[in-house]
Amino acid sequence: MTLTAQPRTLAAPTPKKSVAGRSPALIPLLLGLPALLIVIVSQGYPLANQLIMSFQEFGLKQQFGQPADWVGLDNYAAVTADPVFWVVLVRSLVFCFACAGLTMAIGVSTALLLTRLTKTVRILVQSAMLVAWATPVLSSLTVWQWLFNTRTGVVNWLLVSLGFEQFDGFAWLLEAGSFFVIAGAVIIWMSVPLVMFMVYASLTQIDGEILEAAQLDGATGWQRFRHIIVPGIAPVLMLVGLLQIIWDIRVFTQISVLQDSGGVSADTNVLGTYVYQIGLGQGDYGAGSAVAMIMLLITLIISWGYVRSLVKQGNVS
Template sequence: MSTTVSSRRPAIRRRQLLPLWLGLPAIAIVLVTQGYPLVTQFFMSFQKFGLAQQFGQPAEWIALDNYVRVLSDPVFWGVMIRSIVFCAIVATLTMVLGVLAALLMTKIPTPARVLLQVAMLLAWAMPHLSSLTVWQWLFNTRNGVVNTVLVALGFEQFHNYAWLLEPGSFFVIAGAVVIWGSVPLVMFMVYASVTQLDESVMEAAHLDGAGPFRRFFSVTMPMIAPVLFLVGMLQIIWDLRVFTQISVLQDAGGVTSETNVLGTYIYEIGLGQGNYGQGSAVAMIMLVLTLALTAGYVRQLLKNATQA
């Protein structure tokens, strides 16, 4: 009997280690492609780069000077606050619209639901640059569709109105672009969660006299809360690191100094100005902020795995 048990232990151990062995290639790829740039960027944030470094001279080690300059720069704090506010507004609207779209799909007939799913999938799969081309055409100053329609409705102040020159309207367009591309993923994940709910619980709440809103906030929301938390955390992380949408709209006419977020600010001072040290310092600060948010996401994943 003891011989049989001892012979089974290596087989059990091999089965337990199998997921780790299968994941090693992916882990190795991540370490090579992400680890080296991250470590290099970390050391660059403590160095000073100038004209001499373009001719092969080693960068000067200046310890925490880059961080001191960045953290004492009011421009950086303006960009930081702008990024956080933009992220909070866009992520909130994305979650609200995504949840509403998911609930709508549970109420409409199958043909309409399939059509909506296909439309959302196409919106989510479309490359950012392609969608931005359409958005620029819509808000073009001279012959944009939005300006043309508004003028036709009697709003003459929108004749040749430059949407991207004003920071307020710039971020309205940028937020619309980000939300338009992000809502489909939220919708699909929430819809998948809602369709797995126990109908008997909803029927019991209905028999107890709970109306639609009461059933949603008292029954549906608590049951899909883990999914909402995970999707919301991912949305916050993505919106905090947004770059392509802001950069393309800046190139189309936005005022860079008034519309920079963290991603474009790092690009401007790092690659645009050649100040790789300060650019790396800002990038590391952004990484710390992202990791703080990711920590909550990882804790929730581990909690769900433990409960499963």
């Protein structure tokens, strides 16, 4: 007589519970909830208030308690119908991508250079970069204004000494082109250290044996950089590049201070200073809020590609 084993049905595994009786998947959400609430309270209310204000006729009278009239999309129509807005928008985008591109190029090049330096020299360079990055914006602008001062500036004196007599008493801030050269130099100088630190940290995670093997196989420096280094640090490059674009499109302090030092605001306005002049300068808070919301929309469009890639990575994992 033979006995046949009866097949056993395995019960579906039950999800593990934490000590408190909650699923482990909820723990990160609970830990991040306080920070999320702080962001909602500190950023959500001003953003919602600004969105509502962009649909209202909100001026100086409303600041003193007079009810604001609802005008719908009139503020957006007035802003987009103004040719000055489109000039400022194009100028802001060109200036933003130029500064972000140069910042990334210089930052990545400096990070690659750090991998070739000795330890002592590398520490000195990193220390100098850290000081440049940690210097307050207004303090840095004071130095740059002194460098490009019309009468006593070091830059003008040096150029004249080299034989460029046309720079004797040259007013850098009066010309829009030279104004943005100075503004771009300030922004790039203060942004390069962060890019350098983040890219260098990611470079240290690349396996040196892979680079050595590629070199032995005859790969040039550019080929190693393109096919090994860039794919290895691509997430960091994407993140840092996106942050630079967002920061540079919202730039305000550098442009505003240089305008107060002699720049012509009509020729040097970017979106940040344009919003300030419409809202606080002219007292038209409704139109200023409309421009600010357009800035937010542009930022979201630029950020969407990176956010979508993060969502895809989360689904894969």
